[in-house]
Amino acid sequence: MSLATVLLAVGPVALVTGATVALNVRGSADGLERRATGNQQRAMHARGELGPPERVASAQFYRYLAALIAFGGLVLTLGGLLELV
Incomplete structure (x- = not known):
């Protein structure tokens, strides 16, 4: 190959x-934030802590990270196209 x-x-x-997460298509970044909060809350409950969960990462952080991944994907795609030539 x-x-x-x-x-x-x-x-x-x-x-x-x-790009899907960076542009928050269908609330994907918001869903990732909710999932992280829920996981943090379940971990706290398993330890016996009943307070509010700490925010691990915001939706904005996920959008920035996804933008970096999308840029990397663009570089890989262009590199593959240049390899064909």
Whole structure:
């Protein structure tokens, strides 16, 4: 399997998933924030703590991280296209 095949397989997937979260399509970043809060709350309950959970990461953090992933996917896709030429 050539390098171009790998880059063109991984790059668009990273680009699309990163862009989906970065643009908060269908509330994906908000869902990730709710999931992190719920996991933190379950971990606290397992330890016996009944207070409010600490916020691990906000939706804005997930959007910035996803934008970096989307940019990386774009670089991989362009690298795969250049490898074909």
